[in-house]
Amino acid sequence: MILITGAAGHIGLAVIERLLQLIDPDQVAGLVRDEAKAAGLKARGVHIRVGDYRDPASLDRAMQGVSKVLLVSGGGEDDGLQQHCNVVDAAKKAGVACLAYTSRALQNPATLVNQLMERHFQTEDYIRASGVPYVLFRNILYLDTMPQFVGPQVFERGIQLPAGQGRVAFALRQDMGEAIANVLADSRCDSRIFTFTGSATYSFADVAAALSELSGKPVAYTPIEQPAFEARLQAQGLPEVAIRRITGFLTDIKNGQESTISTDLADVLGRPPTPLKEGLKAIFKL
Structure with missing residues (x-):
């Protein structure tokens, strides 16, 4: 049986949807904090297990009868690394044969400004040290997050971000979920690392040009300086910790x-x- 944590979230659901096309639903389990949010999966034959990354006892129960686990990385809580470690510990304790993790595809972890991302590589190290056979999925930034970057008025105001001409090999969450499921359905677990990215890199100027073409409205990208961007976020009432993470990203x-x-x-x-x-067309319904 394959257990997908975060089964009610975006990437967890994408993985499960593909798994249900590849293997019997009776061989798929989903870990959720709120069982009500997984009613649709349960109706399709997926085993639903209730647990929380902060609750080792619930994780021990969830791991029973499981041969593979996909640890979907958690959010930005201060104890996020410990939450990941709890899942790894439970998998090891249960004798799970394969532990997979959704990490990040980044050029150089040693020079990251957004220190929250370091947690992914600390989790990777903890998984290696556990001795459990593993698969690491190093995922690039989801194209699906684009609306969060450009804002709800992108077609009226354009894009103003302190990202310079930085380029991203964006990929859709759906593509990554499908690929992760393809690997999990395979019987191998030989401590492999997959780097999942798009086939090309794009700047926000490229994003603006694509949105202009798709919408028929002129969308411009204006690289702005970080202080001006931070001042805008402060005016919107965002807390300092959130501002630091966004600007670091x-x-x-x-x-x-x-x-x-x-x-x-x-x-x-x-x-x-x-x-x-094609991805932007679907995301922005253009």
Whole structure:
């Protein structure tokens, strides 16, 4: 049985949807904090297990009868690394044969500005140290997050971000979920690392040009300085910790951290990943 944590979230659902096309639903389990949110999966035959990354006892129960686990990385809580470690510990304790993790495809962890991302590589190290056979999925920035970057008035105001001409090999969450499921359905677990990225890199100027073409409205990208951007976020009432994380994320993009390109995603999908324009068309319903 394959257990997918975060089964009610975006990437968890995408993985499960593909798994249900590949293996019997009776061999798929989903870990959720709120069982009501997984009613649809349960109705389709997926085993639903209730647990929380902070609750080791619930994780021990969830791991029973499981041969593979996909640890979907958690959010930005201060104890996020410990939450991940709790899942790894429970998997080891249960004798799970394969532990997979959704990590990040970044150029150089040692020079990251957004220190929250360091947690991914600390989790990788903890998984290696556990001795449990593993698969690491190093995922590039989801194209699906674009509306959060450009804002709800992108077609009226354009894009103003302190990302310079930084480039990102964006890929759709759906493509990554499909590829992750393809790997999990395979019987092998030989401590492999997959780097899942799009086939090309794009700047926010490229994003603006694609949105202009798709919408028929002029969308411009204006690189702005970090202080001006931070002042705008402060005016919106965002807390300082959130502002630091957002600006750190964009600074890392500016510095090329998200510009890795790999053929792994295309190889595992058996087709090219969804290109920028096609992905934006779906996301913005253009």
